Amino acid sequence: MACKPWPKGKKLVHLDLKGAPPRIGYLHQLIDFFSQLGVDGLLVEYEDMFPYGGELKLLQSTAQPAYSREEVLSMQDFAKSKGMEVIPLVQTFGHMEFVLKHRPLWELREVPYCVGTLNPHKEDGVKLVMEMLRQVVELHPGLQTLHIGADEVYILGEGEESKLWLATPGRTKEQLFLSHVTKVARAIEKAWPHMTIIMWDDMMRGMSQDTLKESGLVGLVQPMLWDYTPDLDVDKTVSLLEKYCSAGMSDLWTASSFKGSTSVYTCVPSTQKHVDNHLQWLKVAASLSAHINLQGIAITGWQRYDHLSVLCELMPVALPSLAACLQTLSCGQFSVEDQIKVSERLGISSVEVEAMGRTSADSSLFPGQRLAELLVDLNTLLNSENIKFFESDMFVRGWFSPYHRRRKMVTPLITMQIHSQASSYLTSIQQKVEAVREEMVRLYCDSTAQEWIEEHVSPVLAPLQRITEEIRACVKEMVP
Numbered sequence: 001m002a003c004k005p006w007p008k009g010k011k012l013v014h015l016d017l018k019g020a021p022p023r024i025g026y027l028h029q030l031i032d033f034f035s036q037l038g039v040d041g042l043l044v045e046y047e048d049m050f051p052y053g054g055e056l057k058l059l060q061s062t063a064q065p066a067y068s069r070e071e072v073l074s075m076q077d078f079a080k081s082k083g084m085e086v087i088p089l090v091q092t093f094g095h096m097e098f099v100l101k102h103r104p105l106w107e108l109r110e111v112p113y114c115v116g117t118l119n120p121h122k123e124d125g126v127k128l129v130m131e132m133l134r135q136v137v138e139l140h141p142g143l144q145t146l147h148i149g150a151d152e153v154y155i156l157g158e159g160e161e162s163k164l165w166l167a168t169p170g171r172t173k174e175q176l177f178l179s180h181v182t183k184v185a186r187a188i189e190k191a192w193p194h195m196t197i198i199m200w201d202d203m204m205r206g207m208s209q210d211t212l213k214e215s216g217l218v219g220l221v222q223p224m225l226w227d228y229t230p231d232l233d234v235d236k237t238v239s240l241l242e243k244y245c246s247a248g249m250s251d252l253w254t255a256s257s258f259k260g261s262t263s264v265y266t267c268v269p270s271t272q273k274h275v276d277n278h279l280q281w282l283k284v285a286a287s288l289s290a291h292i293n294l295q296g297i298a299i300t301g302w303q304r305y306d307h308l309s310v311l312c313e314l315m316p317v318a319l320p321s322l323a324a325c326l327q328t329l330s331c332g333q334f335s336v337e338d339q340i341k342v343s344e345r346l347g348i349s350s351v352e353v354e355a356m357g358r359t360s361a362d363s364s365l366f367p368g369q370r371l372a373e374l375l376v377d378l379n380t381l382l383n384s385e386n387i388k389f390f391e392s393d394m395f396v397r398g399w400f401s402p403y404h405r406r407r408k409m410v411t412p413l414i415t416m417q418i419h420s421q422a423s424s425y426l427t428s429i430q431q432k433v434e435a436v437r438e439e440m441v442r443l444y445c446d447s448t449a450q451e452w453i454e455e456h457v458s459p460v461l462a463p464l465q466r467i468t469e470e471i472r473a474c475v476k477e478m479v480p
Helices: 024-036 054-059 069-081 103-108 123-138 160-166 173-191 209-214 234-246 271-287 315-331 336-346 369-382 394-399 402-407 412-443 446-456 458-478
Strands: 010-016 041-045 085-088 145-147 196-200 222-226 251-259 293-301
Touching: 010 024, 010 085, 010 315, 024 069, 024 315, 041 069, 054 123, 069 085, 103 123, 123 145, 123 173, 160 173, 173 196, 173 209, 209 234, 222 234, 222 293, 234 251, 234 271, 251 271, 251 315, 271 315, 293 315, 315 336, 315 369, 369 412, 369 446, 394 412, 402 458, 412 446, 412 458, 446 458
Parallel strands: 010 041, 010 293, 041 085, 085 145, 145 196, 196 222, 222 251, 251 293
Antiparallel strands: none
16 A cells, blocks of 8 residues: 655765775766655765875775865765755764774773774863864865764763763763763854754664753754664654654654665665665654654665675665665655666666666666676676585585595596586686676775675685685596
8 A cells, every 4th residue: 555755855865985985986977866866965974985184084094095075075066966965974972983993092982892982981082073073064065964973882881981970870871872962962063053963863762751851952963763674663663753852853854774784794685675664664754743844864875884894785786776765755655667667767677686687778777787787697696506505516525525535535537527517617706706896996996896706706716716626636646
């Protein structure tokens, strides 16, 4: 049954640049594509790809060059020319791995073994955050809205200073969290009085209305409630939004997902899973009371779960999912007709990227389509049962077991057949890998291609390579 289309409010696409940051030319192609899909703005999470200067220059990526100041400005100018707002997302409490991993900043961690959480008691921590924000705001002329993160603040309260602070009767971890975020929000308000401040909501979900009212955050921030699951609990989500509103936070945002939320290492997304997430969000929107000012929805596309985790699905393979999700929001449903409409627009036979095929000779119907096709093709081969379970093959188990390998006592005829099959798989994989690498480096830095291949291909190649080498060694002992 169809819902009403997404109500009035901005539709933002999240650009997570802490993994696989696109080359600037490809980034412009993506922005143009987003605008064609009806996107109103970008939620840009730069992390170490921002050109921090001065004492913060150490935050810049060493795996690939950070974007230059000119590139950041050109991205904004191009987005604005397409009628799209740019909202930077700068973490200010949790998920500060890209900051706190650096030795000179270790002392600002809440606890030594948690790289992501800032110590809320150190004044230098707030100064650091404000300098990060100052540099980002300065490089975004006319900026109106800023997202300060503040999600998943792990191990909060476990540091020695926090334990001492919490030892005072009446103090709680909730107050500890709120005190830091309020301090940052007030500093932003003082520096840029016109600025709208957004923050993730998850650390506030268990808080009472009274706690939120007393925090000082009311009127300072707009919570963004995120849920990326296909079976999102509509009633629970509506209750949360109503709670924030009753606490005085009536300007609210939501956040869905079009990629990067299935598992930490997923290579190819399921469009239907993400469409289902948006169908649930439509039900939430339809159930909200009129006094909630829904500002919009951020459609997130995570590239890593955090700064130190592996790459999630690359953008090209996720664009059919994004197009399908936006169609769902626009129509209030994702019917067979909607699926056909999206497929025809993208020149593919299915919105499910694993089965997308191609219905048009035009290679540029969506940016990165050629790489998407190559990735799907390679991923299918890597996950084929013949390759994935090669070492469980009857002939390998029966005539080239670890017992045989240790003793170098094998049947040459059969083991050479095994060698031939393994070599054939290796050649096929390597040919596809080279095609992927060649296309990927057109859109991404070399380091991204190298990381993707090491993550997805090397674990599959290694056993096949080992078997071919061991067979050669064993046969050498058996054949004159």
